[in-house]
Amino acid sequence: MQTLYLALAVFLLLNLGAGMWRVLRGPTAADRMLAAQLFGTTAVAVLVLLALAMENTALLDVALLFSLLAAVTAVAFVRRAWPEQEVDNDSD
Amino acid sequence: MTLIDYLSAALLIAGAIFFLAGTLGLLRFPDVYTRLHALTKADNVGLGLIMAGLSFQAESWAVAGKLLLIWLLVLLAGASVAHLVARGALKRGIRIWKR
Amino acid sequence: MEALTLLEWGFDGLLGLGLLWLAWRALTCPELFKAIVLFIAFGLLMALAWVRLDAPDVALAEAAIGAGLTGALLLAAFAKLSLVTGHEELKPARSEKNRIRFQHYWMPATTLLLVTAGLFYVILSLPPYAAGLSVEVASNLDTSGVSNPVTAVLLNFRGYDTLLEMVVLLLALLGVWSLGDTTIHREAAPGLVLDTLARVLVPLLILVAAYLLWVGAHAPGGAFQAGAVLGAAGVLLLLSSWRPHADLIAWPLRLMLVLGPAIFVIMAVLLYLTKGQLLEFPPAQAGILILILEAVATVSIGITLAALFLGGRPRRGKGQA
Numbered sequence: 320m321q322t323l324y325l326a327l328a329v330f331l332l333l334n335l336g337a338g339m340w341r342v343l344r345g346p347t348a349a350d351r352m353l354a355a356q357l358f359g360t361t362a363v364a365v366l367v368l369l370a371l372a373m374e375n376t377a378l379l380d381v382a383l384l385f386s387l388l389a390a391v392t393a394v395a396f397v398r399r400a401w402p403e404q405e406v407d408n409d410s411d
Numbered sequence: 412m413t414l415i416d417y418l419s420a421a422l423l424i425a426g427a428i429f430f431l432a433g434t435l436g437l438l439r440f441p442d443v444y445t446r447l448h449a450l451t452k453a454d455n456v457g458l459g460l461i462m463a464g465l466s467f468q469a470e471s472w473a474v475a476g477k478l479l480l481i482w483l484l485v486l487l488a489g490a491s492v493a494h495l496v497a498r499g500a501l502k503r504g505i506r507i508w509k510r
Numbered sequence: 511m512e513a514l515t516l517l518e519w520g521f522d523g524l525l526g527l528g529l530l531w532l533a534w535r536a537l538t539c540p541e542l543f544k545a546i547v548l549f550i551a552f553g554l555l556m557a558l559a560w561v562r563l564d565a566p567d568v569a570l571a572e573a574a575i576g577a578g579l580t581g582a583l584l585l586a587a588f589a590k591l592s593l594v595t596g597h598e599e600l601k602p603a604r605s606e607k608n609r610i611r612f613q614h615y616w617m618p619a620t621t622l623l624l625v626t627a628g629l630f631y632v633i634l635s636l637p638p639y640a641a642g643l644s645v646e647v648a649s650n651l652d653t654s655g656v657s658n659p660v661t662a663v664l665l666n667f668r669g670y671d672t673l674l675e676m677v678v679l680l681l682a683l684l685g686v687w688s689l690g691d692t693t694i695h696r697e698a699a700p701g702l703v704l705d706t707l708a709r710v711l712v713p714l715l716i717l718v719a720a721y722l723l724w725v726g727a728h729a730p731g732g733a734f735q736a737g738a739v740l741g742a743a744g745v746l747l748l749l750s751s752w753r754p755h756a757d758l759i760a761w762p763l764r765l766m767l768v769l770g771p772a773i774f775v776i777m778a779v780l781l782y783l784t785k786g787q788l789l790e791f792p793p794a795q796a797g798i799l800i801l802i803l804e805a806v807a808t809v810s811i812g813i814t815l816a817a818l819f820l821g822g823r824p825r826r827g828k829g830q831a
Contacts, residue, residue: 342544342548347500349443349447356492357433357437360454362554369561375564380570380730381570383477383480386484386488389577390746392582393488394492394495397492398749399749487707
């Protein structure tokens with residue numbers, strides 16, 4: 320089972336890498352922030368898998384923190400840092 | 412591997428597939444709203460499946476309870492943030508993609 | 511190599527490459543907002559790296575501060591910068607005049623190469639398994655009052671460093687306050703969703719902070735991590751347009767801010783007067799003393815971090831921050 324956990328962790332990490340493309344591409348600020356949300360959720364999944372793979376239940380606390388704090392960053396974006404005039408997104 | 416192990420493995424792999432679907436949606440969908448949709452729904456279901464698979468392998472009820480708590484928090488945060496981002500996007504005039 | 515170690519190497523390798531690439535992109539990205547998001551992603555991956563290095567305490571701190579709070583701080587700073595300069599998209603203008611040329615970068619590049627070569631040499635000549643001081647820490651752990659070696663080192667064996675760190679944090683806040691009062695910016699009232707989210711998450715965050723504080727005695731956790739979570743709760747409150755009552759901004763706020771370092775200093779002085787050594791805890795009371803210190807440190811750190819987010823000295827009176 321440990322091999323499966325690690326294999327899935329590697330897969331999720333590759334997933335994360337693929338999501339990176341959306342941060343670079345944009346085009347709106349919201350798209351970039353969405354990708355950051357993806358990273359947060361993927362990181363929670365990876366941490367939980369690692370917690371069982373490395374047999375360290377303290378890592379679940381780290382996952383708990385991640386889930387709580389990803390929301391704070393996103394709320395900071397929506398309330399403060401989002402420019403009023405958005406470059407209109409081109410459909411791709 | 413016992414039957415429980417096979418069940419866990421199946422749930423874990425299903426969760427990973429949902430994560431892949433979420434990322435594909437993020438990369439391929441045409442505008443912010445649809446990407447938000449893909450991300451929030453697919454990723455949270457994927458996470459839930461992974462949590463379910465792992466809770467069968469958990470060593471105590473406390474660990475399984477913690478996994479459930481983490482998933483519920485991610486759901487809460489994800490749903491609220493999705494609403495906030497979508498409303499903000501509408502207010503800022505980002506066009507909804509029409510076919 | 512069996513599959514497990516291969517997978518471990520694969521994971522760590524991907525993580526390392528990802529970190530390097532993210533750091534490079536975050537530093538060289540011309541658009542400021544993109545750079546901030548890349549930096550947040552970098553913090554997330556960094557926390558994963560600490561986990562792989564078997565350092566859950568540091569991973570907790572990195573997750574709370576590096577990925578969460580610093581992200582929010584940078585975004586707030588970006589907003590203020592946009593407001594002050596009047597530009598919505600912040601990127602530097604590149605022209606033929608300010609293009610980077612060889613005579614600009616040959617010296618830093620050479621220094622960088624020399625330092626990297628030196629680091630490689632030093633790291634490769636280290637013994638593969640160095641116990642460091644972990645043997646001494648383990649043998650003295652029962653006299654320290656806690657069973658988590660990280661907390662023992664932070665609060666007991668090297669308590670002096672922690673005291674100085676807390677004072678540094680306070681000084682940083684004073685630096686921010688010296689920049690002026692907080693600007694009043696019109697903010698839309700929070701909608702129902704944000705309001706409800708804050709009402710649900712803030713008590714949860716406070717609870718998690720108390721949990722981390724308590725569990726730090728025997729498992730990964732501790733005052734800094736708990737303080738960072740409290741800070742995040744404060745930031746969430748501030749973002750949902752909550753402001754403390756005007757009476758609380760005067761001396762209660764300042765009292766809470768200095769409570770941590772002050773109690774630490776008082777304890778150091780008392781111990782010096784009674785035992786002749788700064789910050790030498792008697793083993794019988796060490797557990798209780800550490801708990802008291804951690805509790806006040808958590809409160810101070812949390813409020814300091816939340817106050818940092820405000821970006822200026824809070825006004826009292828009408829039209830407050």
